[in-house]
Structures are given as structure tokens and as C-alpha cells.
Amino acid sequence: MTRSTLGDSQDFHVFIDAYRREYPDDVLTITHPISADQDVTALVDALAAQGRDPLLICENVGNLGVPVATNLFASRTRIARLxxxxxxxxxxxxxxxxxxxxxxxxxxxxxxxxxxxxxxxxxxxxxxxxxxxxxxxxxxxxxxxxxxxxxxxxxxxxxxxxxxxxxxxxxxxxxxxxxxxxxxxxxxxxxxxxxxxxxxxxxxxxxxxxxxxxxxxxxxxxxxxxxxxxxxxxxxxxxxxxxxxxxxxxxxxxxxxxxxxxxxxxxxxxxxxxxxxxxxxxxxxxxxxxxxxxxxxxDVMGGRYAEHLTLARLPREAEMSEKLRARFPAVTAVHYPNSGTHFHCYVALDQSRDGEARQIMLALLGWDPYLKTVIAVDSDIDISDDSQVLWALATHFQPHLDIFTIDGLPGSPLDPSSSVNGTTSRMGLDATRGSGFDGIKAQLDQDVLERARQLLKGLES
CATH class of the missing domain: 2.30.110.10 (Electron Transport, Fmn-binding Protein; Chain A)
Known part of the structure; x- marks a missing residue:
């Protein structure tokens, strides 16, 4: 990407004008009158159900008398543009x-x-x-x-x-x-x-x-x-x-x-x-x-919508990624999925020896008090895709060998499943292949894949 100008001014108004101008397809503006009682959340909910996360601007909300901007941090692409x-x-x-x-x-x-x-x-x-x-x-x-x-x-x-x-x-x-x-x-x-x-x-x-x-x-x-x-x-x-x-x-x-x-x-x-x-x-x-x-x-959209989760989670991911890579060079990626709110983390690594994934998961569970579950996978798994992580769990993981739990640790006071005194248990699941794994991944030849892509591209044009 080229240098961003979205941070050149510290004025939110300058930012919002520039973003609307540069990325009009990523902004949804509602001019129709809506209520200040749940309507904005309902719009975000309906958009999320469609797989959409635009920056949402509502110009006529109840008797607030001001425009409302929300869902700003719902997209990692939008944050990266900053x-x-x-x-x-x-x-x-x-x-x-x-x-x-x-x-x-x-x-x-x-x-x-x-x-x-x-x-x-x-x-x-x-x-x-x-x-x-x-x-x-x-x-x-x-x-x-x-x-x-x-x-x-x-x-x-x-x-x-x-x-x-x-x-x-x-x-x-x-x-x-x-x-x-x-x-x-x-x-x-x-x-x-x-x-x-x-x-x-x-x-x-x-x-x-x-x-x-x-x-x-x-x-x-x-x-x-x-x-x-x-x-x-x-x-x-x-x-x-x-x-x-x-x-x-x-x-x-x-x-x-x-x-x-x-x-x-x-x-x-x-x-x-x-x-x-x-x-x-x-x-x-x-x-x-x-x-x-x-x-x-x-506004920051509350609940388990993407904005609330990503705004709080991005700095945690960045910190954990930096710490892990400094201590464990095998780590290639860290991701906190929306599906786990703030309680789950996926970590990808090029494991150099058995037990390394467990060591890395223990470090994560010790550093981040919000985490309850960490899943470790190999570096060829895209940890931003829940389905790939679940596939690795389904095919690489044996419960009697690849799981550990720790009990009685401080947890998030907002975890509804935590104990009365605020403690929680934590779990690590090793879904890496390990040295004893003998499966052969079914793959396509890259030249054949590229030929198929070009064929489809030609049909679409």
C-alpha cells in the first residue's frame, strides 16, 4: 500500500471526510430517521448477518442532534488503512x-x-x-x-x-x-x-x-x-x-x-x-x-460485534505476537478469533521439536489473563479462518495426548462462566502434526490450479 494520509490530521472530521472520499464503498450512510433506542445496534447486527462490516454513519438518530459514527474498528482492513x-x-x-x-x-x-x-x-x-x-x-x-x-x-x-x-x-x-x-x-x-x-x-x-x-x-x-x-x-x-x-x-x-x-x-x-x-x-x-x-x-458498538472485539483485541494480539516471536522464533502468526470473544487464541508455528507448541501455549495463557483456550496449529493453517483451525483440530488432535488444563487462575470478571471469586480454568490444545504424524495432505498441482483460475477469470470477463 501507499502511504496513508488518514492520520495526517488529528481531527476526526478531517479523517471521516477523507475516508468517505477515498473508500466510498466501505461507508454506509443512513439518512432515514431512526431511534436512539437500539436501532443503531440493530443495523450493525443486520449488516453482520450479511457478512458486512462497513463504517456506519447515521445522520438522524432520535433527538440526539448530532451525527453518529460507529463500526469503525469492525474491519482489520479499515484499521490497516490508517x-x-x-x-x-x-x-x-x-x-x-x-x-x-x-x-x-x-x-x-x-x-x-x-x-x-x-x-x-x-x-x-x-x-x-x-x-x-x-x-x-x-x-x-x-x-x-x-x-x-x-x-x-x-x-x-x-x-x-x-x-x-x-x-x-x-x-x-x-x-x-x-x-x-x-x-x-x-x-x-x-x-x-x-x-x-x-x-x-x-x-x-x-x-x-x-x-x-x-x-x-x-x-x-x-x-x-x-x-x-x-x-x-x-x-x-x-x-x-x-x-x-x-x-x-x-x-x-x-x-x-x-x-x-x-x-x-x-x-x-x-x-x-x-x-x-x-x-x-x-x-x-x-x-x-x-x-x-x-x-x-x-460510538463503539458494544456486545460481541466485531468493532468492540477488534478494538480491544488488536493491541493484545500485537503485544502477544511481539513477545512470542522474541522468545519463540518458531511462531509465525497469532490470532484472537471473533468466535472466541476475548477468551480464545490461535497460534501458528513451525515446530522444531515435540513439546514446543505446548510451551508456547503455556506462555500465552500466562501472559494474557483473559485467555481460556489456546489452539496451536502448523504454519500452513490460515488461523484467520476458523474452518481451517477446526479442520486441524479434527485431523491432528488426540484428546488423550494433546490437551492440558490449568485450574484456579484469575480470569475476566465479565466471563459469565467464571467462579464467584473470579477464577477460571485454562486449556491448551495441540493441533500441530507432531513428529509421529504420517498423513499426506491431498493437494493440487500449482500449475493446474493457476490454469483453473485463469479459465474462470476468462469466463467472468
Whole structure:
């Protein structure tokens, strides 16, 4: 592919205009009036049933008063276009850029400061939200990226947290992943303080990808965003607390999380395909609402649809691929299939000795706490194709020899099958051929195949 220009500007509006112009067949625009209550999800569901995953733009949704863009991350091809690469190059490209962080740059102003609401003028009814599933407690912000700073060290962090309207000036949010933001909140609790935060709702897709990156504590995802852009992320300071937020964001909420305040949050349709009310039930008090005058609602489609899964999974795949290849040169590919939500992984390898596949699977199960099942196959299997992996499992795998399980490990709190205390078991299935395999694969001569392709091509033309 040629160099992409989709990341030249950090403005989502510039991106969306360029993408519509360059890839019109990959964008579906709905101008017909639809409801904010499940209609957008229903459209994504109907498209998925047809095997389609376009970037979906809905221009007239209920009384939201803003256009809605969703399904942006449903396609790996679309994500690869952000970097000007092929889907096969996506892992390496993402990880290479993420490993070259560029510190952000503060600017005096930006479109996010077009409109500022505080005091009596502030009402979260001004923030557009969609109800995604019938079982959801209410409308949700699925693209809620919370930026916070450690109360002691000043270290910054960005992460996604589902959020719903709790009161006129408060959101109920969940920190159930118990990651870096949770750690910062516990530090604030020990100091008897609130944790000041800013929530970004809508920004350039490279910023959104950076927020999903898997980083050690102390790394600032805003610098990773700079690495993905290849230029400093432009930030402005929020009016009250001076938190750095993207100058070109669509909406920003500035406020604080009180460690002692709680509100019921959930259920919400999660990546597992089930509604979950497992939540830390935190309250985010909103002190300031910032928005562009021409704002869009950039939604991340929840549930087990491709967008939610791919956005969260791509950085994990890239990280696991990098780690495995560094430790095990035999690894040729890593893939987390949609069919397994976040719980399954396929790994392909050129096995140099018996037992190597098992060693690699153990490493994966130890590194990624979400994984429950890993299937190892030979490198000639296309692990992006479930049917090929299942064929390898059917023909290369013997249950009494090629399976192992581990019990009592921490798992995802959103796994409906996990124990009450959050533990799960994990499993590795070795579907490689192994040194004792004596099957001969039925294959066609490549010249004959090419002759058939050319014949069909001529008939089609």
C-alpha cells in the first residue's frame, strides 16, 4: 500500500471526510430517521448477518442532534488503512509505532473548547448517548476514555470504561478491569482524596487505538498516540483541573471520582454476548462539559460485534505476537478469533521439536489473563479462518495426548462462566502434526490450479 494520509490530521472530521472520499464503498450512510433506542445496534447486527462490516454513519438518530459514527474498528482492513499497510502487516506496524512514543504537545486552544458548560448550565442531557441492547439499564457511553493522573507520581493513564447517566451532573461507571485507573483510585482513597479525571468521548481513531494499548504502569497512552500519529498529540488543558485532553476531541467531561461514592451501574451488553451487571459501581461527578460546536457521537458498538472485539483485541494480539516471536522464533502468526470473544487464541508455528507448541501455549495463557483456550496449529493453517483451525483440530488432535488444563487462575470478571471469586480454568490444545504424524495432505498441482483460475477469470470477463 501507499502511504496513508488518514492520520495526517488529528481531527476526526478531517479523517471521516477523507475516508468517505477515498473508500466510498466501505461507508454506509443512513439518512432515514431512526431511534436512539437500539436501532443503531440493530443495523450493525443486520449488516453482520450479511457478512458486512462497513463504517456506519447515521445522520438522524432520535433527538440526539448530532451525527453518529460507529463500526469503525469492525474491519482489520479499515484499521490497516490508517497506517497505510495490509492487514497482514498490522501487528508489526502497530507495535513498532507504539514502541516509539512521542510526548504530547500543549496548544492554546482547539475545537473542543468551542462550547464550555459549567454550573447550572451543565446537564448531561447535553451529551448524546445510545441504548445498545434491550437488556441495558439505559443509554450508555461505550467510547468513554478516562484520562487520570496518579495522585503521588503524576503518571498519566488512559483507559476505556463503560458509563451511563446517573444524575444531571454525574455518571455511573465501572472500573471492573481493575487496571491502572483502579490503582490510581486506590491511591486517592488512601490519601482521603478524590481522583480528578477527564473523559474523552470521540476523537481520531488512532487516539482511540492508543487508549486500548497494553502498557506497563507509568507509560502514558497519550505519548503512544503520538507514536501512532508519528507526531505529538495536540492537547489542551481542561478549564478546572488542567488535565491534557485532545484539542480535536468531540466531547470531554471534566470531573472527579469519589472513592467513597457508589451508584448502581449495569447491566450492559458486554463482549461475551451476555449482559453483565458485574461492576465496581463508581460515580464520576461531572464539573465541566466541553464540546465541539459541530460534534459527532463516535460510538463503539458494544456486545460481541466485531468493532468492540477488534478494538480491544488488536493491541493484545500485537503485544502477544511481539513477545512470542522474541522468545519463540518458531511462531509465525497469532490470532484472537471473533468466535472466541476475548477468551480464545490461535497460534501458528513451525515446530522444531515435540513439546514446543505446548510451551508456547503455556506462555500465552500466562501472559494474557483473559485467555481460556489456546489452539496451536502448523504454519500452513490460515488461523484467520476458523474452518481451517477446526479442520486441524479434527485431523491432528488426540484428546488423550494433546490437551492440558490449568485450574484456579484469575480470569475476566465479565466471563459469565467464571467462579464467584473470579477464577477460571485454562486449556491448551495441540493441533500441530507432531513428529509421529504420517498423513499426506491431498493437494493440487500449482500449475493446474493457476490454469483453473485463469479459465474462470476468462469466463467472468
Amino acid at each position: 497506517f497505510g499497510v495490509t492487514p497482514a502487516q498490522l501487528h508489526e506496524t502497530f507495535q513498532t509505532r507504539a514502541n516509539r512514543p512521542v510526548p504530547p504537545r500543549y496548544v492554546e486552544t482547539g475545537p473542543i473548547l468551542d462550547e464550555v458548560f459549567e454550573g447550572e448550565a451543565l446537564d448531561l442531557a447535553l451529551l448524546p448517548m445510545l441504548k445498545h441492547f434491550d437488556s441495558d439499564r439505559g443509554p450508555y457511553i461505550t467510547n468513554a476514555i478516562i484520562i487520570a493522573e496518579d495522585p503521588v507520581t503524576g503518571i498519566a493513564n488512559m483507559s476505556y470504561h463503560r458509563s451511563m447517566r446517573h444524575a444531571r451532573q454525574a455518571l455511573a461507571t465501572s472500573l471492573h478491569s481493575r487496571g491502572h485507573l483502579w490503582r490510581m483510585l486506590q491511591t486517592a482513597r488512601e490519601r482521603g482524596e478524590e481522583l480528578r479525571v477527564a473523559m474523552v468521548v470521540g476523537a481520531h481513531p488512532l487516539f482511540m487505538l492508543a487508549a486500548a494499548a497494553r502498557l506497563p504502569y507509568g507509560s502514558d497512552e497519550r505519548a503512544v498516540a503520538g507514536g501512532l500519529f508519528g507526531a505529538p498529540l495536540e492537547l489542551v488543558k481542561t478549564p478546572r483541573y488542567g488535565i491534557g485532553v485532545p484539542a480535536y476531541a468531540e466531547f470531554v467531561l471534566e470531573g472527579a471520582i469519589d472513592p467513597a461514592a457508589y451508584a448502581e451501574e449495569g447491566p450492559f451488553g458486554e463482549f461475551s454476548g451476555y449482559s453483565s451487571d458485574r461492576s465496581t459501581n463508581n460515580v464520576l461527578r461531572v464539573d465541566t462539559l466541553l464540546r465541539r460546536k459541530d460534534a459527532w457521537l463516535v
